[in-house]
Amino acid sequence: MGRKYRSPPLVEALCEFRLTPDTPWDMTIPGLFYETVKHEFPVKEQRVVQEVELIQGPHGIQQQIRTKEMILLFTQDRKMLIQLGPHLLVINALRPYPAWQRFKALIEMAWKSLGQVLEIRGLQRIGLRYINKVELPSSEARLWDYFDRLDRYTA
Template sequence: MVTLLVIADDLSGHTPPFRNPPLVLTVLEIRYPEIAGGLTDDAVAAMKEAVRDSLPIMATQIEQQVDVAVEVPAPLQVTQRTAPRFCTRDQATALVVRHDALVLETTAYAGWVEHFRPLARQVVETLERICAPDGVLRIGLRYIDEIRVPNAGDEPEDWDGYINSQLLAAAAAELRPAGMNATAWQGRIQYQTEASYALTVRYGPQTVYAVDPEGPTRRKSVHPPGPYFLLDSDAFWTSEHEIPEFAADGILERCDRVHQAASDFFKIAVTDKLRAEVLDRSMDAPSTKDLT
């Protein structure tokens, strides 16, 4: 969900998309058993050619893996690996292909059906054809929203009416001992949505940014730093009893289901007032909050 979407038609039923979308990052991770021998130079070259039109820029990403011995004291073992990274020219969308997972992320989400799902299908079909992983272990779809309301500050009451009141309950006035003010809080909840599927959501008021504007996947528009309400939704499927084959149709069907869970939560978490005064407001028109 984190906004659960830069485009709001999938998440809120709105068409056209929000004028001021809260979604700042969307990440799809698909894990699979380690590819024997890793990615060969020929496989990387074939993948580069296959995604050239969508993700024309290729670079090498260096990653470190730290192994910790649990049973006996031992020095940390640090393994360094490289992975190809393909991105758009504006660096707002990127694909990293590791020996055991692919990660597709964007800060320029333009809808599930219209934009992100077709790109996910392209990269999954490409990996299936070139590397043929032995199966699929986990599919996770994460949405990070920074919900910013004009003039909102550090007080819990600033979010009243904009965020579902149930998500604000921890800082409600009746739960505060005399003389105490809630200055920060963060909630976390996990739902079992169906067998093998779950949704974890972190939420609460924050400051500055949830996603670094200077990160490798660049944000196309950045608000000035300040208070925001975080919705960080991670919907996922995991293989519990058997490892299904790595097949694009089956993977995309599971992606649709995790997307739906995140979308459903977002619809409940935000209010009509937030949609009208902030998300759907013309940039040239003051919000009701601006006038009070």
């Protein structure tokens, strides 16, 4: 078991699955998915989000902006959520982090639920991120007083 901090810096953990474009998607999927997870994630909201993609092409870098609808499903206390949109599934854990065992169980449940309502043909990317917020007492704080120095671990 890991070390417990009195005031942990972790503000959010998330696991993101990006499905391949050949995975079939239609607007019935969010409703079908919700039916499989509503016991854990009963609170639902809709959002319209914009994505910006930079693509290196023969004429330089080109920018593509896409708008898509997402469904956000929250636990009753709003400390955990699932974001579901075209070819995207994200499971978020907000502060306080529930520990890996609980977070992993929710990731597995969401992934299995998606597989029940959608033929997943492939993954473009899987990401697991932990977002920390470290507050130092002043702008003149020396980072090495708070963090291990990297050169201690290199030969």
